[in-house]
Amino acid sequence: xxxxxxxxxxxxxxxxxxxxxxxxxxxxxxxxxxxxxxxxxxxxxxxxxxxxxxxxxxxxxxxxxxxxxxxxxxxxxxxxxxxxxxxxxxxxxxxxxxxxxxxxxxxxxxxxxxxxxxxxxxxxxxxxxxxxxxxxxxxxxxxxxxxxxxxxxxxxxxxxxxxxxxxxxxxxxxxxxxxxxxxxxxxxxxxxxxxxxxxxxxxxxxxxxxxxxxxxxxxxxxxxxxxxxxxxxxxxxxxxxxxxxxxxxxxxxxxxxxxxxxxxxxxxxxxxxxxxxxxxxxxxxxxxxxxxxxxxxxxxxxxxxxxxxxxxxxxxxxxxxxxxxxxxxxxxxxxxxxxxxxxxxxx
Amino acid sequence: xxxxxxxxxxxxxxxxxxxxxxxxxxxxxxxxxxxxxxxxxxxxxxxxxxxxxxxxxxxxxxxxxxxxxxxxxxxxxxxxxxxxxxxxxxxxxxxxxxxxxxxxxxxxxxxxxxxxxxxxxxxxxxxxxxxxxxxxxxxxxxxxxxxxxxxxxxxxxxxxxxxxxxxxxxxxxxxxxxxxxxxxxxxxxxxxxxxxxxxxxxxxxxxxxxxxxxxxxxxxxxxxxxxxxxxxxxxxxxxxxxxxxxxxxxxxxxxxxxxxxxxxxxxxxxxxxxxxxxxxxxxxxxxxxxxxxxxxxxxxxxxxxxxxxxxxxxxxxxxxxxxxxxxxxxxxxxxxxxxxxx
Numbered sequence: 108x109x110x111x112x113x114x115x116x117x118x119x120x121x122x123x124x125x126x127x128x129x130x131x132x133x134x135x136x137x138x139x140x141x142x143x144x145x146x147x148x149x150x151x152x153x154x155x156x157x158x159x160x161x162x163x164x165x166x167x168x169x170x171x172x173x174x175x176x177x178x179x180x181x182x183x184x185x186x187x188x189x190x191x192x193x194x195x196x197x198x199x200x201x202x203x204x205x206x207x208x209x210x211x212x213x214x215x216x217x218x219x220x221x222x223x224x225x226x227x228x229x230x231x232x233x234x235x236x237x238x239x240x241x242x243x244x245x246x247x248x249x250x251x252x253x254x255x256x257x258x259x260x261x262x263x264x265x266x267x268x269x270x271x272x273x274x275x276x277x278x279x280x281x282x283x284x285x286x287x288x289x290x291x292x293x294x295x296x297x298x299x300x301x302x303x304x305x306x307x308x309x310x311x312x313x314x315x316x317x318x319x320x321x322x323x324x325x326x327x328x329x330x331x332x333x334x335x336x337x338x339x340x341x342x343x344x345x346x347x348x349x350x351x352x353x354x355x356x357x358x359x360x361x362x363x364x365x366x367x368x369x370x371x372x373x374x375x376x377x378x379x380x381x382x383x384x385x386x387x388x389x390x391x392x393x394x395x396x397x398x399x400x401x402x403x404x405x406x407x408x409x410x411x412x413x414x415x416x417x418x419x420x421x422x423x424x425x426x427x428x429x430x431x432x433x434x435x436x437x438x439x440x441x442x443x444x445x446x447x448x449x450x451x452x453x454x
Numbered sequence: 455x456x457x458x459x460x461x462x463x464x465x466x467x468x469x470x471x472x473x474x475x476x477x478x479x480x481x482x483x484x485x486x487x488x489x490x491x492x493x494x495x496x497x498x499x500x501x502x503x504x505x506x507x508x509x510x511x512x513x514x515x516x517x518x519x520x521x522x523x524x525x526x527x528x529x530x531x532x533x534x535x536x537x538x539x540x541x542x543x544x545x546x547x548x549x550x551x552x553x554x555x556x557x558x559x560x561x562x563x564x565x566x567x568x569x570x571x572x573x574x575x576x577x578x579x580x581x582x583x584x585x586x587x588x589x590x591x592x593x594x595x596x597x598x599x600x601x602x603x604x605x606x607x608x609x610x611x612x613x614x615x616x617x618x619x620x621x622x623x624x625x626x627x628x629x630x631x632x633x634x635x636x637x638x639x640x641x642x643x644x645x646x647x648x649x650x651x652x653x654x655x656x657x658x659x660x661x662x663x664x665x666x667x668x669x670x671x672x673x674x675x676x677x678x679x680x681x682x683x684x685x686x687x688x689x690x691x692x693x694x695x696x697x698x699x700x701x702x703x704x705x706x707x708x709x710x711x712x713x714x715x716x717x718x719x720x721x722x723x724x725x726x727x728x729x730x731x732x733x734x735x736x737x738x739x740x741x742x743x744x745x746x747x748x749x750x751x752x753x754x755x756x757x758x759x760x761x762x763x764x765x766x767x768x769x770x771x772x773x774x775x776x777x778x779x780x781x782x783x784x785x786x787x788x789x790x791x792x793x794x795x796x
Contacts (some may be wrong), residue, residue: 161648162619272737273498302497302738303675307719307731314730329649332721336731359723373653375678377705377720445723 110187111149112323113173113291118146118182118196120168142168144347146182147423150291155317155324157338157355159331159370165347166327170293172196173325174210175203186210186291208238208287215296217276221268227254227279228264234286253282257312274305281312285320294326298333310336331374331445335359343367346404349423353430359445363432365409368442403434411440456530459669460486460509460637465522465537467501467508474742478504478517480693483769486637486686488530491663491670493684493701495677499738501693502673506639509671510556511541528553528636552582555630559642561622565614571598572610575629582633597628601658620651624658631662637669644679656682677720681705686775689713692739692749694766699776709778711757712750748780756782 120143125134143165150156158166171177173184175195184195188209198206211234214220221230232250235241241249251261257278268276277297284292294313298306314337316322328334334341334355341358343351343366351364362368403409406416415435423433434440467479478501486492496502507513509524525533526549539546555578558564565574575597576590585593591610598606601624614622623643630638640659644652660683663670672683680687680701688698689710697710708714718732736753739745747763748754754762761781769777770784778784 161650274737303677303720304497304716304734305737306721307733310721311730311733330721331649332723335723336721369650373650374723375653375656375676375682376722377677377681377717380702 110192112152112154112187113150113325114183114185114192115149115173116147116183116185118169118172118184119144119180120165120172120177121180141347143172143179145423146344146347146349148342148349148352150323150325152187152290152323153317153321154340155326155338157334157341158325158327158344159329159334159341160344161329164344166344167295168347169344170212170295170325170327173291174212174293175206188290208234209289210291210293211284211287211289212293212295213277213280213284213297216300217273217280218268218300220280221276223268226265226267227259227271230268230279231282231286234283238287240287249286250282253286256285256316257282258308272305273301274308277301277309278312281309281316285316288320289322291323291325294324296328297326299328299330306333313337331370332376343370348404348433349431350405350433351431352423353427353432357427357430361427361430362442362444363426363430363437363440364405364434365411365440365442366405369408371445372443374445411436457525457527457533458485459488459490459527460671461523461525461533462505462509463523463525465505465508465524466520467504467513467517468520469504469514469517471516471742476741477693477744478741479508481522481766482688482690482693482695483522484686484688484695484698486669486671488636488669489663489667490686491660491672491684493680493687494671494673494690495675495680495687496690497675497738499692499741500690502690503641505690506556506641506671506673509536510550510554510639511536511539511546512550512556513541526554526637548582551578552633553635554637554639555633555635557623557626557630557638557640557643560646561619561626562614562646564626565622567614570611570613571617571625571629572612575610575625575632578629579632593632594628597632598625600631600662601625601628602654603628618651619647620654623647623651623655627655627658627662631666634666635668637671638663639671639673641673642675643672645674645676659683677705677717689716692741692745694749695769695777695779696750697776697778697780698769699772699774703774703776709772709776709783710750710780711754711782715753715755 122140122142123136124138124140126137128135146169148156160166172179179196182196185192186195193206195206228250231253232246235246235249254261259275259278298309301309317324326337338355340354342349343364345366351358351367358367362371401420402417403421406412421433421435423431426432426437463483465479465482469476469478482505494502494505504517508519519537522537524536526536527533572591572594575594579585579590579593595606595610598610603609603624617625644655647655656679674680684701687701687704689696691712696712697704708717715734719734721731734753739749739752746765748766751757751762767779767781769779771777772784
């Protein structure tokens with residue numbers, strides 16, 4: 108395998124946890140929230156890595172660390188730019204600013220992520236102005252080209268975000284993310300806020316742009332059907348850790364971590380023959396996120412947990428070729444794969 | 455055979471904004487039988503939430519019901535027309551939260567943050583069932599137990615912020631059930647939840663609806679939720695019903711071009727590499743601009759301006775319980791002979 112574009116090793120982020128103190132006049136530190144712990148993965152150029160997991164599992168924190176919107180507590184982020192691997196986690200000041208054009212982000216909420224007081228042309232052109240990419244006229248031309256690329260009418264250049272639909276706003280956000288020709292684009296739930304009939308348009312656009320521009324995606328979603336459509340490989344996160352990492356096909360057909368099984372069982376499909384069929388019968392509640400507790404974080408909810416799982420923290424390890432799992436019982440368990448698609452509808 | 459539980463006939467609700475009038479619900483008719491689950495499906499702006507607010511009579515002040523009837527018959531006797539009642543009159547207040555209750559999308563904002571969930575659920579029992587303080591508390595604990603709350607006797611004194619999203623939604627369902635309503639309206643009850651929690655809540659809704667024999671209206675944009683919970687489905691677009699019928703038949707053999715396109719464009723598993731999702735071109739039309747004909751015409755692959763552009767088609771029967779609002783459907787006999795499950 109050729110050298111990956113992004114290499115993440117043992118990435119960890121702890122946040123301090125404060126409580127009000129002295130009747131709210133001050134606060135004191137009472138512990139640590141382990142948001143991300145020991146996360147490692149590679150993304151090859153042109154590939155899409157899907158990141159799935161429930162809210163609070165650390166997906167977005169991982170994305171923000173890769174973007175260096177946050178500074179990691181520990182770990183390495185290696186990004187290849189111009190044939191050299193850069194330690195993104197160590198960058199600061201001018202060097203960090205020089206990296207920004209290479210890694211860009213598409214946000215979940217197409218409403219709050221666009222400045223309502225800026226016309227669309229300025230929103231898309233802002234990264235170009237900040238990084239001084241050309242004259243006013245050159246930037247204007249580039250903005251028009253970007254709008255055409257994402258399927259926005261160039262005549263809307265001077266309109267404000269409020270006059271666009273959710274899908275069109277997401278196109279504006281995509282154009283802004285692509286303005287500086289990034290190599291890696293972090294997509295954080297880019298279609299979750301959109302209507303079903305518009306999601307397909309945006310997903311197709313993201314795939315087309317990837318082919319056209321050779322983009323690499325780190326794609327976060329809680330919707331496995333969306334991940335299935337866009338991703339090559341999938342990392343499943345739980346309580347700040349990657350619990351399984353494999354190709355999409357392996358993960359769906361031969362899951363190795365009980366949490367992945369739960370996720371696959373919870374998938375809703377528009378098939379009325381499944382009506383009332385019991386979905387994943389899981390226990391509620393996440394394990395403690397404050398760290399320092401031995402054992403597997405999923406043991407509390409895991410139907411397959413044995414005594415060992417409660418005392419010994421499992422390491423992530425290869426359980427099959429190109430298939431990593433963080434479970435003591437990964438080899439012996441035969442977990443239920445994603446049910447096969449029922450016969451096609453006569454639509 | 456008495457009257458159906460709920461029969462909505464030609465309902466029209468408009469919202470008066472500074473910019474103009476939005477015909478949010480534009481002549482909607484459907485029926486919910488006793489113990490049946492009806493899904494109302496639509497994208498944002500389809501009018502599905504305004505429809506629910508019309509039935510509950512909790513419309514915002516700028517919206518009003520301008521026509522049609524909402525016939526509600528909790529015990530099977532002579533139906534009451536909810537549309538004709540005063541929204542804050544005694545009769546409607548007794549029905550709202552009593553015989554009809556509602557589960558909202560966002561359990562964090564639907565609960566008051568400064569009262570315990572026990573107080574808030576108990577208040578419903580005290581108001582509608584005239585329970586005393588102790589009896590209301592007992593009923594609350596019983597309801598929390600029924601929705602699978604761990605340690606209900608202890609958690610009854612919890613504040614909403616102390617609960618996870620899934621538990622808050624369970625508390626909301628308990629609040630909706632404490633009066634044993636004949637009809638529950640759930641507006642996107644799982645959209646704010648994680649997938650694994652969503653699965654639990656839907657399982658719970660299906661179980662409770664069967665156990666208590668309630669009527670259920672579930673409002674959603676997700677065809678997966680519909681398939682899982684509902685017996686019947688009404689598909690809305692721009693304030694109109696486009697198609698309605700049993701879920702199985704509609705999803706196996708959708709007839710309206712909008713429903714066909716919607717189901718094809720939903721991301722699904724098993725799309726082969728290199729295969730693209732089919733999309734619906736264009737966007738939902740501007741709600742402020744009146745559309746005389748079919749609102750889907752501008753995006754419809756089969757639309758003909760001469761045929762579809764002048765007036766919204768009425769619902770045509772397709773046989774059985776199926777109806778479709780499309781000029782190109784419902785008159786040809788072959789549509790009636792498609793076997794279910796084909």
